[in-house]
Amino acid sequence: MEVNCEGCAGCCMDWRGLLSGTDPEDRERDGSTRGGYGPRATRGGRGPFVAAEAADDVDTPDREAGDAPRRQPLDDDPNFVPLTRDEVRAFLEAGLAAALTPRFFTVSDECEGLEIDGRSVAAVAGRPAFLVGLRKPSKPVAPFGRDEPVWLPTCVFLDPTTLQCRIHDSDLFPAECGAYPAHTLALEAEPECRRVEAVAGGDRLIDDEVPGPGDLEDLLLGTQAIGQKLFCHPDPDALEGVIERLAAGEATREDRATCLAVAAASSPGTFAISEYHREWGREQALDEPAETDGATWVEPAICEWHRRRERADGTPSPAVAVEIEEARGAPTTPGWDDLE
Secondary structure, eight states: EEEEEETGGGGGOOOOGGGSSSSSHHHHHHHTTTTGGGOOOTTTOSSSHHHHTTTOOOOOOOOOOOOOOOOOOOOSTTTOOOOOHHHHHHHHHHGGGGEEEEEEEEEEEEGEEEEEEEETEEETEEEEEOOOEEEOOEEOOOTTTEEEEEEEOOOOTTTTTTTTTTTTTTTSOOHHHHHHHHHHHHHTTOOHHHHHHHHSOOOEEEEEEOGGGEEEEEEOOOGGGTTTEEESSSSSGGGGGGGHHHHHHHOOHHHHHHHHHHHBBOTTOOOOBOHHHHHHHHHHHHSSSGGTTTTTTHHHHHHHHHHHHOOOOSOOOOGGGGHHTTTGGGOOOOSSGOOO
């Protein structure tokens, strides 16, 4: 699989605002990207990481073309990166809980869900099901050769100046990101590379050969995903209020910790929960990272991005990330010249 990522990062941000004839900053600010528009109009999309969102579709009945998916995510991130249990544990151990967020789903068939905060939340065996992925604060970015930057929801680890991942060469780099777009192509879905080519031109997906079964061991479909990518919360009552805040984009550290602890305590292939790891995960998610962890930059940077976005009159240069992220300890990125 060969891709041309320079100046792109389409799989690392929600760039739907660039598809509208109106100002993308106005759409991003007032939340009207929710619901989608243009060629990606399905709310929440399937995104490039369709594998995990299809993980519990073991016996999905045939649906008419154009029918809405049976499950819709509470959030509106079209490029959600599902992490494995071991990856969640690694992020928690590194003091990077602030970079993570849970994703729950609503279902149209009430028989498949549980009523929480007035919503029918997707569940497996009576347990609310969720994924864990990376947060996307709005940042000023200029992808696809744009001359002017624009505020777009962007992966917490993406450097706005180089459009490169700050953890690409670390042990924390998610396997799903490393496999992209192989899983998407294997599931016969359209990758972001092709969407970017259609909108902005150029060649992004250089080699689109579909990988063979031997190269898809991390895809994790159906029951394989339970406890490994698809987590099942054992205490639905503990999610009262959490679901509402997640849907409103107002989740607290406590809300995230409740879910991250369950993910860290899950057991692949079963509904079993390790109480030891659940307590450990909760403590890790709530504790302030130590200065020596190199992780103290994440939460302050996210808060600062939110503050600047709310007060912004126009769009600053992406170079402001040096002040907001790198000055707080974020890893630098090499730029593209050094990779040639």
